[in-house]
């Protein structure tokens with residue numbers, strides 16, 4: 001699990017400057033290690049369109065042995081036979097969902113020690129902690145927690161794989177790794193750029209450097 005979380009690209013059609021299939025294809029070439037289909041927000045696809053795009057993105061991931069995770073939508077995750085699902089605190093009872101999805105990857109958003117402890121207890125495979133920094137991508141985030149939140153979780157013996165998320169880019173990812181995260185999850189640092197391949201390549205290089213000089 002930990003090695004997949006290094007550069008975890010999260011995206012939906014709403015976030016992309018160009019064709020989402022092209023964006024993901026380039027991001028995979030650039031070196032992302034895991035992908036989450038998060039079709040959400042104003043103008044997001046629904047129903048058949050959402051399913052069809054999901055299938056295209058999933059096949060890109062399968063061809064490249066990249067775990068394909070669906071955000072929030074359990075029915076879609078099961079219909080696509082995705083590798084896993086990511087849910088927020090408001091997306092339902094984690095232990096119920098664990099029974100529903102069996103051995104698939106279960107990611108849970110956590111904003112503090114109590115949510116992280118709960119997620120571990122109910123069988124999450126990793127937690128997404130944030131927002132690390134200001135973000136314009138998700139409008140209803142909690143207040144900025146910062147990398148120190150990850151450091152605090154590790155100091156309280158939270159051993160589960162952790163990915164930081166929220167406003168992360170090449171310039172500010174090192175403190176997230178140094179705080180004890182196994183990787184970073186991000187949207188606009190790849191999806192909003194003309195050259196997603198170059199963006200992903202620069203990011204994974206900086207992430208690997210951060211681990212080497214930890």
Ligand SMILES: Cc1ncsc1CCOP(=O)(O)O
Nearest residue numbers: 135137138166167186187188
């Ligand atoms: C999904 C999510 N959860 C917390 S912040 C966020 C948005 C991250 O987007 P960006 O990487 O563009 O800041």
Ligand SMILES: C=C1C=NC(C)=NC1=N
Nearest residue numbers: 071086109128129165185
């Ligand atoms: C809200 C989120 C937090 N963390 C991750 C990895 N994905 C999300 N959608």
Ligand SMILES: [Mg+2]
Nearest residue numbers: 072087088091
């Ligand atoms: Mg959610």
